[in-house]
Amino acid sequence: MDTKILRNISYGVYLVSSNNEGVDAGCVINTLTQVTSEGPLVSISLNKENYTNEIIRKARKFVVAIINEKINPNIISTFGFTTSKETDKFKDYKYDVIDNIKVITEGVCGYLVCEVENIFDAKTHDIIIARVVDTKKYNDEKEMTYRYYHEVIKGKAPKKAPTYEEVEETKSKGKYKYVCDLCGYVIETDEELPDDFVCPLCGADRSHFTKV
Ligand SMILES: Cc1cc2nc3c(=O)[nH]c(=O)nc-3n(C[C@H](O)[C@H](O)[C@H](O)COP(=O)(O)O)c2cc1C
Known part of the structure; x- marks a missing residue:
């Protein structure tokens, strides 16, 4: 189906x-x-x-x-x-x-x-x-x-929402690794995260990303 x-x-x-x-x-x-x-x-x-x-x-x-x-x-x-x-x-x-x-x-x-x-x-x-x-x-x-x-907000639905669909994990490897402190989304990139970056999973702004 x-x-x-x-x-x-x-x-x-x-x-x-x-x-x-x-x-x-x-x-x-x-x-x-x-x-x-x-x-x-x-x-x-x-x-x-x-x-x-x-x-x-x-x-x-x-x-x-x-x-x-x-x-x-x-x-x-x-x-x-x-x-x-x-x-x-x-x-x-x-x-x-x-x-x-x-x-x-x-x-x-x-x-x-x-x-x-x-x-x-x-x-x-x-x-x-x-x-x-x-x-x-x-x-x-x-x-x-x-x-x-x-x-517009670029948000997704989490696992417990009735409309949940699996989000593709970022497969990319990079120099820097950041994690969203709200939903746990991890991104790896060769550039520093720009100020206007928005979490592709939960829509949180750049201030919620910590370099790990
Ligand atoms: C856009 C969006 C829609 C959601 N819709 C529902 C919903 O209809 N029903 C539900 O149980 N959870 C839904 N969720 C998930 C809950 O908000 C989420 O699991 C939350 O963390 C539960 O918090 P609690 O443990 O404090 O109740 C949705 C989340 C988002 C971001």
């Missing part, structure tokens, strides 16, 4: 976050869908190994912020390529607290506050159906599409 056609499915890019008994978690998702207008109900698909899933299952509540095109790409790298189990993902960015749940307020159009109604098993992922109980709109910036994330 040729799975290339799956790349033509369109999505947005979102930050989902939650809090259970004082523990924060949040990650990037592309799988938010409005399911019904009555409710209204939405669904998200979360990998069972993502810490955010564990926290949402316990808290039964989460907030989804709709990322806009002006977002600092480092926010996507932090929330999409590291785990809340080991990192305080919010510490370097502006956020608000809604019902104890931290929600990033920079680079987003607004947010939906959601209460979990059902959770369905989908092999590697859980499909979470939730009722939207409150909303806030911050601005009229353009919401980011998944295509924009790939084509």
